[in-house]
Amino acid sequence: MDISSEKMKNILLFVNRDSNMPLYLQVKEQIKYMILTKRLNPDNKFPSSRQLANFLHINRATINNALNELENEGYLQTEKGIGIRVSACTLERDHEKFNNLIIDSIAKAEQIGFTKEEFVTGTFVLAHHRDLRNSQDDFYTIFVECNEPVLNGYKKDLEDSLNIRVEPVLIDSLINMDYKTQRLVQNSSMVITTFTHLHEVRTLLKDIDIEIIGVTAGPYLELLFRLSTIEFGQKIAVIMVTDRGAVEVAQSIKDSGVKHSQIMIASFENKEKLIETVKGAHLIVASNAVVAEVKKHTNTEQDIMTYYNSLDSASKNMLQKVISECHNR
Secondary structure (H helix, E strand, O other): OEOOOOOOOOOOOOOOOOOOOOHHHHHHHHHHHHHHOOOOOOOOEOOOHHHHHHHHOOOHHHHHHHHHHHHHOOOEEEEOOOEEEEOOOOOOOOHHHHHHHHHHHHHHHHHOOOOHHHHHHHHHHHHHOOOOOOOOOOOEEEEEEOOHHHHHHHHHHHHHHHOOEEEEEEHHHHHOOOHHHHHHHHOOOEEEEEHHHHHHHHHHOOOOOOOEEEEOEOOHHHHHHHHOOOOOOOEEEEEEOOHHHHHHHHHHHHHOOOOOOEEEEEEOOOHHHHHHHHHOOOEEEEEOOOHHHHHOOOOOOOEEEEEOOOEOHHHHHHHHHHHHHHHHO
């Protein structure tokens, strides 16, 4: 059976090109973790190496190295005419004890007046950056996005979860860069943006010596798996807040290897076009900011996937490691 979107919810895969760990090993260990923690179950069908390579924007040979090692170690198996599947794995962890440990710890935290959210934040901080100072007046990062509401959402998300100062910058401000914006970028410790904007941001800042990091936003891997089940000729509608955002998400879908489907785009900027586009689609990928409006114009036979403007935990973890390295330089 194929991996359903429900089973793949919140499962994300990413690579950190600045890490000392080889890319193939990063991919291998993340897939292994998904299998060991039962997020990928025996007999689940896996995406092809080409799809994963396009999705992660890395060489297909790198993906093949990871998949071959996983197959040699018994985690995956290849069936002629079917492809790669997750095989039965005997290496399991005691998930019940682990879950009970977390539940007990949360209960104890609540007994002394802390919320679940505060417990999670405190655990993350202690586990990943115990030596990070609470206040870093001279340290800040830039986050770049194409529209202001989404940008401010990312800013709050990062500041709340990583305890860092984030300066929000619109892509249009980089295109028409004034002296103030230039100085803001030059004096920052790094520039962060989502993968959909990474190429554009790197191009715009090519003359500035600054580290630029791409992070994963939304359930990309879930989307990738769902797209792999699309039948030939079916139409995909991408509906975002702005036309620009829709174009960029549509391009990321094409980059993942979807070539046999027609991809249509629309945004909240043109409601008439939005309605027309939605009605002609088999699968609709809609921003969480517009999904309520989109649902008003769909029928029960249409499949809707919500595209969330939030950063995944793996990307935050990677960012925290990079930030800690910056502090230790």
